[in-house]
Amino acid sequence: MGDLGEPQEVRFAFDFYPLQGPEHTRIWRFFQHLKEGRLTTTKCTACGVLLWQPRVVCPACNGDALEWVDLPPTGRLFAFTAVYAGAPLGLERDVPFVVAVVELDGSPVKVVARVDGATYEDLRIGDPVSLKVVELQDGRVWFRFFRVRR
Amino acid sequence: MRKVAIVGTGLTKWGVRGATYKELVQETGKDLFDDVPNLDKKRVDSLFVGSALVDRLAFQAYPAPIVAEQLGLAPTRMAMRTEMACVSGQSAIRVAYASIASGLSDLAVVVGAEKMNIPSMPEIQASMACVLDREWDGVNGLNAPPYFALVAQRHMHEYGTTEEQLAEVSVKNHDYAATNPYAHFPKRVTREKVLGSAKIAPPLKLLDCSGITDGAAAVLMTHADAAKEYTDTPVFIEGLGQSLSGSLVVNLESLTTWLPLRRAASEAFRMAGVTIHDIDLAETHDCFTISEIMEYEDLGLCAKGDGGTFVMEGQSRIGGEFPTNLRGGLLGCGHPLGATGVAQAIEVTRQFKGQVPPERSVGGEWGLCHNLSGNANNHAVMILHRGG
Numbered sequence: 001m002g003d004l005g006e007p008q009e010v011r012f013a014f015d016f017y018p019l020q021g022p023e024h025t026r027i028w029r030f031f032q033h034l035k036e037g038r039l040t041t042t043k044c045t046a047c048g049v050l051l052w053q054p055r056v057v058c059p060a061c062n063g064d065a066l067e068w069v070d071l072p073p074t075g076r077l078f079a080f081t082a083v084y085a086g087a088p089l090g091l092e093r094d095v096p097f098v099v100a101v102v103e104l105d106g107s108p109v110k111v112v113a114r115v116d117g118a119t120y121e122d123l124r125i126g127d128p129v130s131l132k133v134v135e136l137q138d139g140r141v142w143f144r145f146f147r148v149r150r
Numbered sequence: 151m152r153k154v155a156i157v158g159t160g161l162t163k164w165g166v167r168g169a170t171y172k173e174l175v176q177e178t179g180k181d182l183f184d185d186v187p188n189l190d191k192k193r194v195d196s197l198f199v200g201s202a203l204v205d206r207l208a209f210q211a212y213p214a215p216i217v218a219e220q221l222g223l224a225p226t227r228m229a230m231r232t233e234m235a236c237v238s239g240q241s242a243i244r245v246a247y248a249s250i251a252s253g254l255s256d257l258a259v260v261v262g263a264e265k266m267n268i269p270s271m272p273e274i275q276a277s278m279a280c281v282l283d284r285e286w287d288g289v290n291g292l293n294a295p296p297y298f299a300l301v302a303q304r305h306m307h308e309y310g311t312t313e314e315q316l317a318e319v320s321v322k323n324h325d326y327a328a329t330n331p332y333a334h335f336p337k338r339v340t341r342e343k344v345l346g347s348a349k350i351a352p353p354l355k356l357l358d359c360s361g362i363t364d365g366a367a368a369v370l371m372t373h374a375d376a377a378k379e380y381t382d383t384p385v386f387i388e389g390l391g392q393s394l395s396g397s398l399v400v401n402l403e404s405l406t407t408w409l410p411l412r413r414a415a416s417e418a419f420r421m422a423g424v425t426i427h428d429i430d431l432a433e434t435h436d437c438f439t440i441s442e443i444m445e446y447e448d449l450g451l452c453a454k455g456d457g458g459t460f461v462m463e464g465q466s467r468i469g470g471e472f473p474t475n476l477r478g479g480l481l482g483c484g485h486p487l488g489a490t491g492v493a494q495a496i497e498v499t500r501q502f503k504g505q506v507p508p509e510r511s512v513g514g515e516w517g518l519c520h521n522l523s524g525n526a527n528n529h530a531v532m533i534l535h536r537g538g
Binding site: 016017018052053078079080081082083084085086087088089090091092094097099100101109110111112113114120125142 | 270271272273275276278279284285286287288289290291292293295296299300301303304307348349350351352353354356398399400401405
């Protein structure tokens with residue numbers, strides 16, 4: 001049979017991680033802050049609403065003057081599980097990994113994130129965790145947490 | 151507003167099928183058109199297609215014209231795809247209802263179809279993860295099983311629900327699936343087998359999860375004045391409700407109380423003029439075992455937190471207070487996303503018409519269908535009544 005010259009490797013046009021520079025997104029500062037080790041979000045300067053995820057327009061008052069505020073880098077597990085099977089493309093080699101809802105200390109904000117350094121069996125609801133920034137091969141960044149000893 | 155009826159039904163065998171999206175559509179169309187021999191297809195003026203992931207898993211956008219051609223239809227009034235992830239099927243019925251009730255359409259075919267199985271499981275799972283917010287939830291490896299695992303863990307933490315109670319939902323629904331030749335998993339399972347099945351996302355195990363399933367389902371719908379042209383036993387849609395709230399997991403009103411379900415059910419019951427206690431059989435969205443337990447609670451069948459006891463007492467089996475998922479549910483039939491909501495309505499319709507095997511036949515007068523999607527941020531409820 002003839003060779004049609006099909007590509008040997010099929011790559012996703014998108015992966016799961018957001019495109020992060022100012023040429024792609026108006027919340028590029030979020031990713032810049034992450035590179036500095038800071039987890040941040042936006043707060044509306046008109047009505048004071050603090051929301052996760054960062055926005056460019058306030059859905060409460062329609063204002064578009066939003067400021068960056070720091071979120072606490074520590075929190076506690078509100079709920080967690082571990083992915084043993086059925087991980088999405090790109091993450092299938094990471095199994096098992098823990099994913100959790102983290103309540104940030106002293107903040108109304110909760111975030112979903114992976115938790116490193118622990119198995120499902122190691123963890124309990126309420127366990128303390130601390131922010132960790134991870135860097136992708138292409139220079140993009142993302143956030144996870146790691147378990148702090150009880 | 152005109153009264154609207156389901157006057158014909160069609161299903162395919164569900165499973166890991168050696169059949170494409172278009173072939174599944176042809177099969178369900180054959181079953182539907184065989185069911186309504188009086189139908190002149192030229193009179194079908196509208197077509198609604200519930201397909202959620204056809205763009206990604208069949209690599210095919212814009213499916214409505216494809217479905218029309220496969221079925222030999224050329225709708226002249228309303229044609230569209232409805233996409234609401236796992237609620238795509240009931241959404242298609244809901245839009246057909248609105249179109250017929252308002253007089254924009256007279257005779258509509260509704261198709262729910264999904265080709266889920268492709269050679270790469272990680273790609274299937276990536277497509278499922280995109281049903282959640284890809285940038286902030288899916289990116290963390292969250293898709294359906296781990297999300298519903300978080301729900302199950304919180305429900306166990308807050309109310310003392312047990313893994314044995316979760317398993318009983320799977321046992322019940324597989325018992326009924328064993329009576330259903332269309333089901334993907336028509337085999338009984340024991341509680342021990344569920345508890346010992348492979349770890350997926352603890353506390354959920356393989357048999358706590360609905361399957362990755364190919365399948366299609368179709369109904370013919372028209373207004374009350376025309377219904378008797380197609381069947382002696384039309385089934386009328388008497389109430390509908392839908393409620394959507396939130397997208398990101400952390401912005402949901404609650405993980406363990408489905409307030410959108412409460413609102414959707416309340417609206418559907420108000421419209422139908424009946425209560426939950428009038429319902430003879432229900433199809434509820436058991437995508438995971440925890441889901442069905444929470445549905446008993448948030449439909450108001452038992453106190454919050456008592457859903458596990460409700461299933462252990464047999465209240466959701468035939469002979470109990472609220473026979474639920476008699477076709478085998480998503481756990482027993484599998485879950486081809488857009489097809490599920492249509493197949494739920496078909497089960498109620500075929501129950502009313504005495505077209506199901508005697509082991510699971512309850513007949514009845516009032517039926518309820520419940521479909522949820524995403525991270526349970528959207529719920530749709532429909533109340534059906536046996537006409538005549």
